[in-house]
Amino acid sequence: MPGNPDIPKAVLRVLSKASALETLRAIDADQALRQRVLDMETRFRERISTHVDGLPERSAPLSRFNTSPFVLMIYASQRHYSLISEIERDILPAKLFSSMETSAGRMVQTVVLPFYGWEDVLSSMHSVRSVIDGRRRDGKILRLATIKSGPRCLNDEMSKDIADDIVAHAEQWAQEDGVDHIEFSYGVLYGTEKTSNKKDWHVLRNIVEAKGTRFMLELPRLRWNCSFQHRGARVDVTVRIGTDWWQHLGGPTALIEVLVALIRASVIPSEPEPANYPYQVSDLGSIVCLDGIPVGYNVSLLQRGQLQWLFFLLSHYCDRLTD
Numbered sequence: 001m002p003g004n005p006d007i008p009k010a011v012l013r014v015l016s017k018a019s020a021l022e023t024l025r026a027i028d029a030d031q032a033l034r035q036r037v038l039d040m041e042t043r044f045r046e047r048i049s050t051h052v053d054g055l056p057e058r059s060a061p062l063s064r065f066n067t068s069p070f071v072l073m074i075y076a077s078q079r080h081y082s083l084i085s086e087i088e089r090d091i092l093p094a095k096l097f098s099s100m101e102t103s104a105g106r107m108v109q110t111v112v113l114p115f116y117g118w119e120d121v122l123s124s125m126h127s128v129r130s131v132i133d134g135r136r137r138d139g140k141i142l143r144l145a146t147i148k149s150g151p152r153c154l155n156d157e158m159s160k161d162i163a164d165d166i167v168a169h170a171e172q173w174a175q176e177d178g179v180d181h182i183e184f185s186y187g188v189l190y191g192t193e194k195t196s197n198k199k200d201w202h203v204l205r206n207i208v209e210a211k212g213t214r215f216m217l218e219l220p221r222l223r224w225n226c227s228f229q230h231r232g233a234r235v236d237v238t239v240r241i242g243t244d245w246w247q248h249l250g251g252p253t254a255l256i257e258v259l260v261a262l263i264r265a266s267v268i269p270s271e272p273e274p275a276n277y278p279y280q281v282s283d284l285g286s287i288v289c290l291d292g293i294p295v296g297y298n299v300s301l302l303q304r305g306q307l308q309w310l311f312f313l314l315s316h317y318c319d320r321l322t323d
Helices: 016-030 033-055 071-079 084-116 156-177 199-211 245-251 253-266 282-289 306-317
Strands: 015-016 135-139 141-148 180-186 215-220 225-230 235-243 321-323
Touching: 015 016, 015 084, 016 253, 016 306, 033 084, 033 156, 071 084, 084 141, 084 225, 084 245, 084 253, 141 156, 156 180, 156 199, 156 225, 156 235, 180 245, 199 225, 199 235, 199 321, 215 235, 245 253, 253 306, 282 306
Parallel strands: 015 321, 141 180, 180 235
Antiparallel strands: 135 141, 215 225, 225 235
């Protein structure tokens, strides 16, 4: 089945280690930015500790791990296992990853939004604000956002529900804040346009179907945004994935600030692994390679070994990471 011809072609997202290090140096040299990173680090450490405490322990009963018998057998076959003890060793880390995947985005959202002047919105399901995760009033513009943890979080039904909520409640949002301009973002915490399953773009298409083209000011044809008029209020809706979202949220240094704060809160400093370390993931060695970094490069926020973690995380925000 052919795709929708109006879906924009994804642009290859290229990031460079050199640019990231330049941004890191600028943050390190700015007292206000540096302090924000340190404060975020403290909040991340608190939240991560609470989150980990709620995960199943190794001694928990099997029922807490929600394992699938079919997945267990396929995995056992792939690993050539013969003993239950062999697969038991893999169950806990697998469960930890899956549990964190569903809630890590919410944790990041809760920690980060206030540092950039946004309100973290907590609202009940099926309410007028249920689609809103963050909000910020900038003069006569009300900025709202629904935030997803990754680029493949949506299905067709969710895409339609988000569009219906925006169309149904835009008038009330505008009236409550006394504005006539709403800027609504579908924000994705990591990924690129290429890694998106494009269900996010279909939020825009569904808005057009819900409103009708005569109310549209800008159609989402070959673009990641649209605009419509709703009883005197202008509503701009934009899909912002990865770097675009962080730029919108907190400016050009926000992404590096957040990644550095996460690394400081999570990773014990150590010497970097050797350049010839035999990683099993085929391109991981080139991603975390430090060969291009001048020997004299030094910042107080990260030690040299932690720079590998910065590049490791940064690779989740681009289609190609260059030196």
